Amino acid sequence: MRRISRLTRAAVGVASLALAATACGGTSSEKDSVDSGTKGGKGLAIAYDIGGRGDQSFNDAAYAGLERAKKEFGYATADIEPTEGETDADKEQRLASLARQGHNPVIGVGFAYGPAMKAVAAKYPKTTFGIVDSVVEGKNVASLVFAEEQASYLAGVAAAKATKTKTVGFVGGVDVPLIHKFEAGFEQGVKETDPQVKVVSQYLTQTAEEGGFSSPDKGRAAAEGQIEKKADVVYHAAGLSGQGVIEAAAKAGVWAIGVDSDQYQQEALAKYKDRILTSATKDVGGSVYALAKSVKDGKPLTGTQTFDLKVDGVGLTETNPRFAAVPGLKDAVAKAKAGIIDGSIKVRTE
Known part of the structure; x- marks a missing residue:
């Protein structure tokens, strides 16, 4: 899009009712990723699902979360479009590139990023990864799912x-x-x-x-x-x-x-x-922001984070x-x- 949809729910409230935050691990041999969204001035990065920005729906909601984090935390962000007919290897390369550049967290928007996320997260243990609409096991992965x-x-x-x-x-x-x-x-x-x-x-x-x-x-x-x-x-x-x-x-x-x-x-x-x-x-933007905030606060969310009616993670509009x-x-x-x-x-x- 070239326009941003306005979300109506506060991500901080959502985050407070998500599962307890868990710090991600790391190794001294990892040279290309960082453990804080403020180091090097780079923070949240998202890789879009099919349809990309401009879908007036799922991807645009994620972009709204990125824009909120960018404005509040004052760091450099990145958002990358998918390519037609791409493979899991293409997705893996995209996520790895964002991690190497020092972005943290790195979020794949959509279940299609599952296989790529599992492979890349293991290679960059100091970077927190997030995936929307899928569950991926990993000590440094937050699975952002919705009811x-x-x-x-x-x-x-x-x-x-x-x-x-x-x-x-x-x-x-x-x-x-x-x-x-x-x-x-x-x-x-x-x-x-x-x-x-x-x-x-x-x-x-x-x-x-x-x-x-x-x-x-x-x-x-x-x-x-x-x-x-x-x-x-x-x-x-x-x-x-x-x-x-x-x-x-x-x-x-x-x-x-x-x-x-x-x-x-x-x-x-x-x-x-x-x-x-x-x-x-579904407050995709709120979940994206919540993960970015947890990294910025030094307490990265990991594991399955479920956003449902009880925490206003999903809902029905009356506008x-x-x-x-x-x-x-x-x-x-x-x-x-x-x-x-x-x-x-x-x-x-x-």
């Missing part, structure tokens, strides 16, 4: 309350376990709110390399197909492809539900905003004034959120 199914459940509640045709749609970018969490939570939220509502689902591609997260045209076509089947609310978990979903919904005069960031507030989607009912958010105008919607979402937090509602992940 996407919880936010998606709330999106399902909203869809069930807003639909008039009793048909709603789900568009997943790629047919992988992570996106299955979004679909599972959404469908459960719909059905437990109104069992009469039908959910029509479609995945754009089987692999990320086929463009499932980076092809607005694919998203547009999928949404149009669901709208033809009478869906009047369409929820996407498709990254950049979701722009096409939102465009199709707006042009058809039905509701779209955004993902990851508050898409109602994004300038690139401004002409469609009136039809963006809400967005199921569109029309959200409150849908009968019963606001109260239903509030009740569902309370139920998930107190454990009376158990949300499926598949």
